[in-house]
Amino acid sequence: MLGLSRRQAEILAFLRERDATEHAPTLDEVCAALGLRSRGSLHKHVRALQAAGLVRAGVNGRGLQLCDPDADPEDTLPVLGRIAAGQPIEAIDQQQHLAVPSILRGRGQSYVLQVDGDSMIDEGILDGDWVVVEHRDVARNGELVVALVDDENATLKRFQLDGVEVVLHPANAAYEPQRYPADRVQIQGVVVGQMRRY
Amino acid sequence: MLGLSRRQAEILAFLRERDATEHAPTLDEVCAALGLRSRGSLHKHVRALQAAGLVRAGVNGRGLQLCDPDADPEDTLPVLGRIAAGQPIEAIDQQQHLAVPSILRGRGQSYVLQVDGDSMIDEGILDGDWVVVEHRDVARNGELVVALVDDENATLKRFQLDGVEVVLHPANAAYEPQRYPADRVQIQGVVVGQMRRY
DNA sequence: CACATTAGAGAACAAACGGAGAACGGGCAA
DNA sequence: TTGCCCGTTCTCCGTTTGTTCTCTAATGTG
Numbered sequence: 414m415l416g417l418s419r420r421q422a423e424i425l426a427f428l429r430e431r432d433a434t435e436h437a438p439t440l441d442e443v444c445a446a447l448g449l450r451s452r453g454s455l456h457k458h459v460r461a462l463q464a465a466g467l468v469r470a471g472v473n474g475r476g477l478q479l480c481d482p483d484a485d486p487e488d489t490l491p492v493l494g495r496i497a498a499g500q501p502i503e504a505i506d507q508q509q510h511l512a513v514p515s516i517l518r519g520r521g522q523s524y525v526l527q528v529d530g531d532s533m534i535d536e537g538i539l540d541g542d543w544v545v546v547e548h549r550d551v552a553r554n555g556e557l558v559v560a561l562v563d564d565e566n567a568t569l570k571r572f573q574l575d576g577v578e579v580v581l582h583p584a585n586a587a588y589e590p591q592r593y594p595a596d597r598v599q600i601q602g603v604v605v606g607q608m609r610r611y
Numbered sequence: 612m613l614g615l616s617r618r619q620a621e622i623l624a625f626l627r628e629r630d631a632t633e634h635a636p637t638l639d640e641v642c643a644a645l646g647l648r649s650r651g652s653l654h655k656h657v658r659a660l661q662a663a664g665l666v667r668a669g670v671n672g673r674g675l676q677l678c679d680p681d682a683d684p685e686d687t688l689p690v691l692g693r694i695a696a697g698q699p700i701e702a703i704d705q706q707q708h709l710a711v712p713s714i715l716r717g718r719g720q721s722y723v724l725q726v727d728g729d730s731m732i733d734e735g736i737l738d739g740d741w742v743v744v745e746h747r748d749v750a751r752n753g754e755l756v757v758a759l760v761d762d763e764n765a766t767l768k769r770f771q772l773d774g775v776e777v778v779l780h781p782a783n784a785a786y787e788p789q790r791y792p793a794d795r796v797q798i799q800g801v802v803v804g805q806m807r808r809y
Numbered sequence: 810c811a812c813a814t815t816a817g818a819g820a821a822c823a824a825a826c827g828g829a830g831a832a833c834g835g836g837c838a839a
Numbered sequence: 840t841t842g843c844c845c846g847t848t849c850t851c852c853g854t855t856t857g858t859t860c861t862c863t864a865a866t867g868t869g
Contacts, residue, residue: 652818653817673825
C-alpha cells in the first residue's frame with residue numbers, strides 16, 4: 414500500500430494482526446491499544462487509510478476489520494456482460510477480461526459490467542461505462558447495487574432499505590424510484606469502481 | 612548517476628540501504644545518521660540529487676524515499692496532480708503512480724490528474740475522479756481537453772474551435788462557456804479515460 | 810590577493826501530521 | 840421509551856518536517 418504515514422502504518426499493522434483472530438475491534442479498543450485517547454483522531458487515520466486504498470469490512474458499520482487487500486493479485490476481472498435498467502443482464506458469450514487497477518477493485522470476488530442506458534446519468538455513470546462490481550448479497554443504504562427484481566430484471570440502482578421495503582433509486586430525473594417488498598429484491602453485487610474510455 | 616559529490620553519494624547510499632526496510636527517514640534522521648546538524652544543508656544535497664535524476668517517493672511530502680521501481684512501469688502512469696476549473700494544475704511533487712488499464716490509455720505519453728470540483732459534472736466526471744490525459748497540443752472539436760488559458764489557468768473543458776476563436780464548454784449548467792482568441796489558449800492534453808472509486 | 814564555488818549552520822516559515830475533545834445521529838438493549 | 844455504545848464529523852492546538860533564506864568558513868583558481 415502506497416504512501417502511509419508512520420501512524421497509519423502502525424494502525425494497519427495492528428489491524429492486520431488482530432484481524433484473523435478475535436472480534437473486530439471498535440475504534441475505542443484500537444485507541445486503547447495504541448495509546449490514543451480520542452476516537453476522532455483515530456478515525457481520521459482510518460479515513461486516510463481508506464483513501465489510500467484500504468477496504469473495510471464492516472458487519473453493520475461496527476468494528477474495524479480489513480478485508481484482505483492482498484487476496485487477489487490477478488490484474489484482470491471477467492466482463493460478465495451488459496446491464497440495462499429493467500433488463501436481465503445480457504451476458505457476453507465470449508468472456509472478455511479487463512484489466513482493473515487494484516484501487517478500483519472490491520475485496521471479494523468481483524466482475525465487470527458494461528452499462529447500457531442513461532438510468533444512472535445523474536451519478537456520473539454514462540452509457541458504455543464499465544462498472545466494477547463486488548459480488549455480495551447484502552448492501553448498505555446508499556450503496557450502488559446490481560439488484561435482481563423478481564428473478565427477472567437486473568438493474569443498477571442506489572439502494573435504500575426502508576423498513577421491510579427496498580427502495581431502488583435511479584439517478585435520472587426522468588425515472589421514478591421503485592419500491593418493492595424486500596423479498597422480491599435480490600442483491601447481486603455492489604459497485605466499487607467505474608471506468609470510462611473516450 | 613553522474614557527477615555526484617562525496618556527500619551526495621553518501622546520502623544516496625544511505626537512502627538505498629534504508630529504503631527497503633523501515634519507514635522513510637525524515638531529513639532530521641538522515642542528518643543524525645550522517646552527522647549533519649542542519650536540515651537546510653541536507654536539503655540542498657537532496658535537491659542536487661533530484662536535479663541529477665533521482666526521483667523521490669514521499670508519503671505526503673514527508674520522508675525521504677527513493678522511488679522504488681517495484682511497480683510495473685508498463686501498467687502505471689504518473690499522477691501529476693489535481694486539476695480544478697480555473698486554477699493552475701496543482702502539482703503533486705512526490706510523484707504517485709496509478710495503475711491504468713491499457714484500454715484507458717492514450718497512444719502517446721499519458722498521465723493522470725485527479726479532478727477537483729464539479730465543473731464537469733454533467734459529463735459524468737465527478738469531484739475526486741481520476742482522468743487519464745494523453746499529452747497533446749492539438750485537439751479536435753468535441754474532445755475533452757486540459758487547456759491552459761493565458762499561461763495561467765488550467766481547466767478541464769470540452770473543446771470547440773469556432774473560426775479563430777476557441778470555445779471552452781464546461782459541463783455544469785451553473786457555469787458559462789468561455790470564448791478566447793485561439794492564441795490565448797494552449798492545449799496541454801486530451802482526456803482519454805476516466806476512473807472512479809466508490 | 811580578489812573572486813568564485815562549495816559545504817555547512819541556523820533562523821524563519823508554511824504545510825502536514827498527530828492528537829484532544831465536543832457534538833451529532835443511528836443502532837441496540839434494557 | 841430511555842440510555843448507552845459507537846461511528847462520524849467538526850474545530851482547535853501543539854509538534855514535526857520540508858523548504859527557503861541568509862550568513863560563515865573552507866577551498867580552489869586566476
